[in-house]
Amino acid sequence: QTVVTQESSFSVSPGGTVTLTCGLRSGSVSTSYYPSWYQQTPGQTPRTLIYNTNSRASGVPDRFSGSIVGNKAALTITGAQADDESDYYCVFYLGSGISVFGSGTKVTVL
Amino acid sequence: DVRLVESGGGLVQPGGSLRLSCAASGFSFSSYWMHWVRQVPGKGLVWVSRINVDGSDTYYADSVRGRFAVSRDNAKKTLFLQLNSLRAEDTALYFCAKEGDWNDLDAWGQGTLVTVSS
Numbered sequence: 001q002t003v004v005t006q007e008s009s010f011s012v013s014p015g016g017t018v019t020l021t022c023g024l025r026s027g028s029v030s031t032s033y034y035p036s037w038y039q040q041t042p043g044q045t046p047r048t049l050i051y052n053t054n055s056r057a058s059g060v061p062d063r064f065s066g067s068i069v070g071n072k073a074a075l076t077i078t079g080a081q082a083d084d085e086s087d088y089y090c091v092f093y094l095g096s097g098i099s100v101f102g103s104g105t106k107v108t109v110l
Numbered sequence: 111d112v113r114l115v116e117s118g119g120g121l122v123q124p125g126g127s128l129r130l131s132c133a134a135s136g137f138s139f140s141s142y143w144m145h146w147v148r149q150v151p152g153k154g155l156v157w158v159s160r161i162n163v164d165g166s167d168t169y170y171a172d173s174v175r176g177r178f179a180v181s182r183d184n185a186k187k188t189l190f191l192q193l194n195s196l197r198a199e200d201t202a203l204y205f206c207a208k209e210g211d212w213n214d215l216d217a218w219g220q221g222t223l224v225t226v227s228s
Contacts, residue, residue, distance in 0.1 A: 001172060034212050034213040034214065036212070036213070036214035036215070038155070038215070040155070045205070045218045045219070045220055045221070046147075046155065046205070046215075046218050047218075048210075048214060048215060048216050048217075048218075051210055051211075051212045051214035051216070052212035052214065055212070057216065087154075089154065089155050091157070091214070091215070093213035096169070097160050097167065097168075097169030098157075098160075098169055098171075099145070099157045099160065099213065100157055100171075101147075101154060101155045101156055101157050102154075103154050104154040104155070
């Protein structure tokens with residue numbers, strides 16, 4: 001069973017920068033996994049932020065960016081704002097029709 | 111605007127069955143792959159299933175394969191998830207989601223809650 005790893009939590013100061021990562025317990029992440037990122041605040045529906053590694057979804061502020069860093073997918077928030085305080089999930093497409101979510105990272109802005 | 115509305119959730123006993131529906135509007139439903147994702151309240155998102163545009167190919171997470179079945183009615187613009195042999199650990203909020211052009215999930219419904227308990 002493929003396990004996707006994310007940091008459990010991060011804290012960032014308003015205006016600061018934070019990079020969340022998404023890796024595989026065994027193996028390296030590449031663009032062929034089509035990494036995507038989703039933001040979810042408690043009680044709300046997930047919102048798509050990034051697709052295909054580094055493409056921003058419609059309406060997503062440019063302070064959110066996606067990339068591959070080392071052997072992991074990464075989501076960077078540059079100039080964090082209070083309403084960025086949310087849970088963030090990555091998804092990899094493993095091929096053969098199967099996708100898998102990471103365990104999620106809780107971001108606190110304070 | 112794209113709209114996805116799930117229904118069919120409820121309380122069911124262990125071993126029971128339930129059929130979830132997801133009514134789609136605002137896009138050409140028959141042209142897009144669709145997904146089901148679930149979330150135990152307070153926990154993370156978990157991918158459940160995917161179906162291709164005409165329903166001929168279906169895919170499942172290991173945890174539900176053989177018990178759940180995804181299908182679609184393109185004429186009625188509706189996605190379904192048949193849940194059989196339900197277990198307590200299947201208790202979750204079930205979301206349907208539309209697939210984008212890059213194996214991403216670009217639109218989500220509000221979810222329907224399934225509770226498996228005696």
